Amino acid sequence: MYILGISAFYHDSAAALIRDGQILAAAQEERFTRKKHDSGFPQNACRYCLEEAEIAAKDLSHVAFYDKPFIKFERLVETYLTFAPRGFTSFRMALPLWIKEKLFQKRMLAKELKKLDGGREIDWAPRLLFAEHHLSHAASAFFPSPFKDAVVLTMDGVGEWATTSACFGNGNCLEILREMHFPHSLGLLYSAFTYYTGFKVNSGEYKLMGLAPYGEPRFARLILDRLMDLKEDGTFRLDQQYFDYCTGLTMTNAAFDTLFEGPARKPEERLTQKEMDIAASIQAVTEEIVLRLTRSLAAEARSENLCLAGGVALNCVANGKVLRDARFKNIWIQPAAGDAGGAVGAALAAHHLHLRQPKAAVAGQDAMQGAYLGPSFDQPQIEDALRRAGAKFHLLDEDELIPAVAGHLAEGRAVGWFQGRMEFGPRALGARSILGDPRSASMQKVLNLKVKYRESFRPFAPAVLREDLSDWFEIDSDSPYMLLVAEVSKKRQRSMSTHESQLFGIDKLNVPRSDIPAVTHVDYSARIQTVHAQTNPRFHALLTAFKAQTGCPVIVNTSFNVRGEPIVCTPADAFRCFMGTEIEILAIGNCILKKDEQNPGLKLDYKNAFDLD
Template sequence: MLILGFSCYYHNSAAAIVSDGEVVAAVEEERLTRVKNDSRFPENAIRACLDWSGATLDDVDLVAFYEKPQRKLARILSTAVRNYPRGSDHFRAIFENRNERGLYGSAGLVGKLLAASPTAGARTAWDKRLVQVPHHLSHAASAFYPSPFESAAVLVADGVGEFATTTIGAGTTTAGNGKKIRLLRELRFPHSLGLLYSCFTHFLGFEVNDGEYKVMGLAPYGRPRFRESILDNVVHVRADGSFTIDESLLTYPIARHMYDRARMEALFGPRREPDEPLTQAHADLAASIQQVVEEIMLELANQAHASTGERNLVLAGGVALNCVANGRIQREGPFDDVWVQPAPGDSGGALGAALEAWHGHAAQPSRTARGHQADGMCAARLGPAYGLREVCSALRARDVSHLVVSPDEVAPTAAALLARGRLVGWFQGRMEFGPRALGSRSILADPRPAAVQKALNLKVKRRESFRPFAAAVLRDRVADWFALEGRETSVLGTPGDGYESPYMSLVARILPARSFDTEDDVRRFGGLDVQRNEISACTHVDGTSRIQTVRPQDDGRFHALITEFDKLTSIPLVLNTSFNRRGEPIVCTPQDAVDCFLDTDLDYLCMENVVAWKSPEAALTGRRPD
């Protein structure tokens, strides 16, 4: 049975293919259109997934949409009635916008979009094949079904689905009935952890649905001195982990602006305009809302454990992108293991809808044979791949000097370049699904010099200089560098050898033995230029790093590169960040990679087994560099 899942019209739209219960392909629309956070109907993503599967729309047995549009309309209507006459203009604008898209009509209207797609064939009875999966069930399905667990507690937290903003559930596996999910508790709009964080993102001068990462990155520079004010005036947390927001202060349910600016400024000082310099007060506010969200998520995890009795936890929803909060749940929470869907936001909902259509709607058995894979996500390498011909064609089209090397020489060559301090674009195999670059579409650098962090941010990424970078570390060496402890009952790791974090979903502290004594106040702005430890380029000012653990069976070439770098430097990790510039999606095609390479201060580009450079001085001659 072939199932197509898709999401669209709110955040980042996407499509996914599930074949007989196995995830085959998944891609975000933005990667193909080059429009950041593209929310349009994912026509290109559907085509890419079908092409990879060797199928057409006529071959698809079920089409799964990631939410129930009419239920979402009911929430919008009920919010408008409850707040009438306040917010009537806001309601009218939302309704007219949605209505133009035809999303709140019958299933047949969504089917018309599919039937009009260039990928459609003659078979167009979409109303009989279309399954609408509730939004939070799509998130839950994306987290539990591909996870390595036979049973687990499920925690979903995001902005809002139809009505739900936070959901606790349980995933189980039974003989003869396969895997199932039960949703047990939910919080409803407008009481939303995701929208709470977005309000402060906007108040701090960053773009909503894009700048939340910046708030998380800014938080370690500050002190949470506004924490009590937030808990007293903005969000009120109950003993059972549930919470309410003050609707008179956060006005997103009834107004196009997200909060009462005058009242917020009375509590937290002037709102920062997007182009204003960052101050210590801004960092303190970021630290405060970050700590509040961490504490709420940790209490929700405790409640999920109490409600289900499960020893494992899976996470999804946009709040699960907060890897600092995830790290606290892993360290301080009651669970033996925590697994986070690598695309926890709405793009992952496309995948979850397809999986729920298989397990729930079609009631098909579980597929547990995964071979060498730790989970069912294929290491998140679910997007398009490109061959040598396409790579060379893209380089020749822009007249870029390059050298084809043997496949076995790519990793040693790139490792030697990194060890010499070069910045390398790394483009290999199938593109990752989700917001993290995991070694398929990455920019790599030597993690040792502190100066690399600033150079990458300003000259390549072209973004704020305070933003941190991740460490991609050999799985069997993580415990030598980071406090990413495994537990005695761990499913995801051998006891005592460290924890799995294959999707950069957890933050961990670097071990004290790897740090240097310094009298510098590294938490000041600009403190990242201080050589604080052996891998300062990928360590944040609070002594932590976002971790990606790398196994050879997940990505043999990327693992080989880090292994070669370790041989040269005795450092079993590299700095890894997404291959893109500010405001752009991660590169997808060889042409995208070449454009980004030429427009930034990257030194080399490694695409498949081709190495490219810009200046004659950087030319390679058939041998890897000294």
């Protein structure tokens, strides 16, 4: 029995296909359309899922959508009634969109699904199911987890009404324990500060998180005292006099500006210590809220396992704190914790909750298959694509390819790494990655400014062999999805001199702080990906070869894209990105490309090719 899950019409549209509860394929639409955070119906992603399973749309027993538009509309109306006559402008702008499109989502979905099957007349209405937004998140966290039972915590901006929900999952049941409702939302609070510090809402949140270690949390007390009433169990209410998102077209208002000593930073304006302190403050508050929530849930002693999903679960610094807090024995986080993951959740909710099918036997491994659920290309397809693009390449056996790439990395070159199935979710996990040598003190700056064309303060993440994890980092838990932050091992750290520690904000970045400075943040933290031979044998082999050559089992792993560009999907996307940046080597399938051997006429101006995110 095939079920297609769809998340769409808000941001990060995606599709996922399951067969008898097993996830066969999942992909975000942005990877195909090359439009970051594409919110349209995921026509390409759906088509890919069907192709992967070699079925047609008519073979789908159900299509599950990840939220309930009528209940969203109810929230919209009730919110306006609560605040009226304030908010008329935003109401006037929202209304046509709802009346023309969003209220008729069932009809819209049926129309799009018809296109998938070459216009065949299928009555989709009885096959269409709608899961609540937070239930989709919770299902995406619990059902693929390696646990028989677990407490499930989902936190995001807002779905229908829920902004935070706590569930208990057991077998094929998922019981909602309690919820926090709009407008009191941790996701929206974080987004308000994302907006205030000049980053884009819904895409700049992780920049704010990366900025936090440069600052001091001097505004944390102010946030806790004035913006919210935080209870011991982690629930809270936000004082709406400081926010504009219920009635206006921005996240914060003039009262917020007065409270935080000035107007919001404009996008691309120079970052000052104030923004860093704001980032540190909201990060500290977020961690406090998440810890109070998880502690109160742990106190109920329903399960020793915790599952997390929702956009806030991408805050890997907070996740690391929850892990170290050790109130739960095991933690599992859905790798596509944002709305894209809702597609997987909706499909699994349909299978387990609607059709009452049992949860698959737990074998110690999760069901996300390393998140390698996207398209792959075989060697002839890769060679054909490269030839058509005019690329010059060397063909190597795997035995030659792995040590050759490890050698290039060891010599300090930036390597594009395109292998196997594309990742599902926001992180590149060694299938569509740019790799570098973490021992190089200049690698972080070079990759940020010459390869990724992004802000110089942004940290990079290490991929490390699981078996060497605790030798290099202060953690000994699997983190295959780069969703946990921990310190670089004390013995690998290099303490800063008095002069160095007094450096201001981003200047600290240039001070080598460990044996692997390119992946060590200014507070010695690192966003870790553990690499496992079972889920990505080729990437594991590369790390092993790099370790054999250098003694270091760690590699810089960043997504294969530039700022504002979706992660590459096809060999042609990879070659374009290679030719538009200062990536020196591209390893794609068994082909190796060297930049200095390529036709200079194929170079692209990639720096300004994408809208800044």
